[in-house]
Amino acid sequence: MAVETGQSVTKAAGTPGARGRGHRTDHKTPKTPGRLRRALATHWYAWSMVAPVVIVIGVIIGYPLGRGVWLSFTDADEANVERTIGVNHIPATYEYVGLDNYRAILGDGLFWDRLGWTVLWTVSCVALSFAIGLALAVMLNRAFKGRTLYRTALILPWAVPAFVSVFTWRLLFNERSGLFNELLTGAGLGRISWLNDPAWAKISVITVNVWVGVPFMLIALLGGLQSIPAELYEAAEMDGASPWQRFRHITLPGLRSVSSTVILLSTIWTFNMFPVIFLLTRGGPGDATEILVTYAYRLSFVISPRDYSTSAAWGVLILLLLALVTAAYRRALRKQGDTW
């Protein structure tokens, strides 16, 4: 391979040696391989090595993604897609409808309502879990007795399967028999309709998601903290910097690369956090806690006939929104001199 590369470069560059031999033939130009051919010739070995991965990814991600995008331009639903069931063969009768689905979604207040709550949900969840995670990480970063025990305990929410913890929370929130209301009534206070009142239901889902999200923040930030050299703190202390000044000017900048990554990841996850909402409130009461993905799920799995095309269009819109947010975020970071 290396030899070939050398030759082709020499030819293409038209080295003095080649000119010296006087081969000024006319068919030199047509013989020069195209860019693609050259790249293939150069890297055929690498390509053949990654081919299986590319094919697998293409099949399991590319194909469904492409199919989903295509569906969003049609009026496909459960009743008009092609299927064969036993002796019944039902042909596909759905049609290409262009941007109709998108027009209908964007022209409907429902989408904007859901988007508003989804943004509020994402921002509050990420902000709270980041703040709490950072506070806990700073506390756990110093040496004290039983540190390992605390660390293990704080990672626990992450280790427990999401549905188990959400169901546990649901029991705690139960208006009639839940622990929270038992405590409140025990203290002589009134009951709270945790999951039955729209405002409280919103607070409840955010609480649970923060609880589920803190361990990830904690671990990532703890790792980041440990990579900040202790000398910086020592020097700052010598110069008489207050704890707050040390936190602001050493800890926060030192965590930048870690925190920018975890915030982005957490934003994407929270934006699409299906299980917490679905298992805790099913989007209720009414549709008060329904975020974009749970609504897309409703379209595709709950209503009848299942509306594949509108659901796919919601999916594409979610993808576009997140891509946009990611791009803007990275741009902002780069402007601030972050290499990530």
Add this chain to the structure above:
Amino acid sequence: MRRGIAATALFAAVAMTASACGGGDNGGSGTDAGGTELSGTVTFWDTSNEAEKATYQALAEGFEKEHPKVDVKYVNVPFGEANAKFKNAAGGNSGAPDVMRTEVAWVADFASIGYLAPLDGTPALDDGSDHLPQAAASTRYEGKTYAVPQVIDTLALFYNKELLTKAGVEVPGSVAELKTAAAEITEKTGATGLYLRGDDPYWFLPYLYGEGGDLVDEKNKTVTVDDEAGVRAYRVIKDLVDSKAAITDASDGWNNMQNAFKSGKVAMMVNGPWAIEDVKAGARFKDAGNLGVAPVPAGSAGQGSPQGGWNLSVYAGSKNLDASYAFVKYMSSAKVQQQTTEKLSLLPTRTSVYEVPSVADNEMVKFFKPAVDKAVERPWIAEGNALFEPIRLQMANVLSGETSPDEAAANTGDAYRKLLKDYK
């Protein structure tokens, strides 16, 4: 972010590329017309609740005694998940059961998408004229029969006799009486009057019918849910909760209702025969005589409750159609229906079974049979089941005070017109 879309798309893709391997071979099972013995496996999805499922499993497996070469695979699928689970399996062409216990409103829905095998002329439809006509009505879609009735039911008012006596009130016959009775009950016993299902649209129907309304007018192709009666119905449920005559929940309604009633925290609830077995297990109902059943409270236009029940349907892609037909015939037979009533107090769909003494003497049957005869038939259209979702949404919004009853009725109507393209 990719996962969301990928899952949606993947599902759609699977549904669309449904392979052709579903039909074809009969898997070495079934019979030919000559009457050779049935063999193979019949997978049966049952949707009965916790208190009922052991009985159903025993009944289903009783089929193996009559057909020793057939293996019945009994699977209990919770009611709340059954519809989606069946659609996933049937649409994806893998994992669907041969026979499923299908809610009356699901039959037209499944049949319209091509998931069910037509049963006309098969052994499954055994002695069809014996079935109650209103039960049989729910099994037909566009002139074909897609299911066989198994159980029929309707909603009624369940009450705790002890609490009502203690409070010195009569069984309320109307919503107005219910409110005064509830106030008495709370004052004298500390219990709440009624548990109102705020999370399940099916429980909205008695209030809607009670005000003289209906979901749609199938004959005239008109949406009627947003008429004045619909507005009044939303107003009634809101008023019951606001006046503290009733408590409600936006989630977990079934469990909360059963627990509250069984433990005596509420004196009344609206429920169907399927709850009887579970109620009897409750602390306050060790003496089953404490359970009283009465017609649902009347609204301003009279008493009305929906006709419900369960049918048995056969999956069109079943590899063992002959055994499945025989299984349906067996499960809907007079003998099995009689046993279901004796063990679970569920109502048979065969007129002949009502003549059996053990059925005729059953307290619950004595009450529920006249109620079922008067129950309101629902529109047996493909969208019948889909009509519930908009009500679920609006009910919760009305009860939490987000939406006014007028708006809620209007929103429900709008959602219906979107769903039913040719309706006014």
